[in-house]
Amino acid sequence: xxxxxxFVTGIVVFxxxxxxxxxxxxxxxxxxxxxxxxxxxxPEAELLANAWxxxxxxxxxxxxFAYLFARGYRGGGWREGVWFGFVxxxxxxxQAVFHAYATYPIPLDxxxxxxxxxxxxxxxxxxxxxxxxxxxxx
Numbered sequence: 132x133x134x135x136x137x138f139v140t141g142i143v144v145f146x147x148x149x150x151x152x153x154x155x156x157x158x159x160x161x162x163x164x165x166x167x168x169x170x171x172x173x174p175e176a177e178l179l180a181n182a183w184x185x186x187x188x189x190x191x192x193x194x195x196f197a198y199l200f201a202r203g204y205r206g207g208g209w210r211e212g213v214w215f216g217f218v219x220x221x222x223x224x225x226q227a228v229f230h231a232y233a234t235y236p237i238p239l240d241x242x243x244x245x246x247x248x249x250x251x252x253x254x255x256x257x258x259x260x261x262x263x264x265x266x267x268x269x
Contacts, residue, residue, distance in 0.1 A: 132201050133266055140264040141197035147259045148193055151252045159248075163241055171236055193256075200260040209258045216257025217250070224249040 156164070168175055200215055207214075224246060232242040 132204075133264075136264050136266075137197050137201045138194075140201065140260050141194035143263045144197050144256050144259055145190060145193035148189060148252070148256060151255065152189070155248045155252065160241070160244060163238075163244075167237075196256060197260055197264065200257065201264055201266075204264060204266055206266070207261070209261050212257035212259070212261030213254045214257070215260065216252075216254035219257065220250045220253035224253065 164172065168178070172178060173181070196219060199219070200212075203215065205211060228242055228246045228249065231237060231245075232239065
């Protein structure tokens with residue numbers, strides 16, 4: 132495994148993920164989110180004060196994503212990336228999203244949007260990882 136490439140892949144995956152997070156959660160789902168502040172979410176001031184937690188866990192997620200991709204790398208190109216992203220989301224997203232729905236008063240339509248947006252985003256991240264990561268030279 133090429134550690135330098137894993138690191139670079141983690142950085143590129145992070146940048147791609149942040150862009151997608153902004154588009155999906157910052158623009159598309161923002162009206163729904165703001166309608167739930169104080170009911171489901173913490174008050175705005177607390178959300179903003181805790182934003183660092185989300186950013187830190189996103190960094191960790193992206194580097195772990197890149198590391199796991201590299202560990203299982205088979206040289207399958209973008210299709211391997213799509214499959215990896217699909218499996219990664221099944222592993223992480225399915226339980227997290229639907230447990231949140233079962234636990235908190237979150238609308239079902241938001242839950243489904245989370246799940247399917249996360250699935251597409253994970254598959255895109257897999258493609259990004261497949262395009263950036265290159266194994267060690269023989």
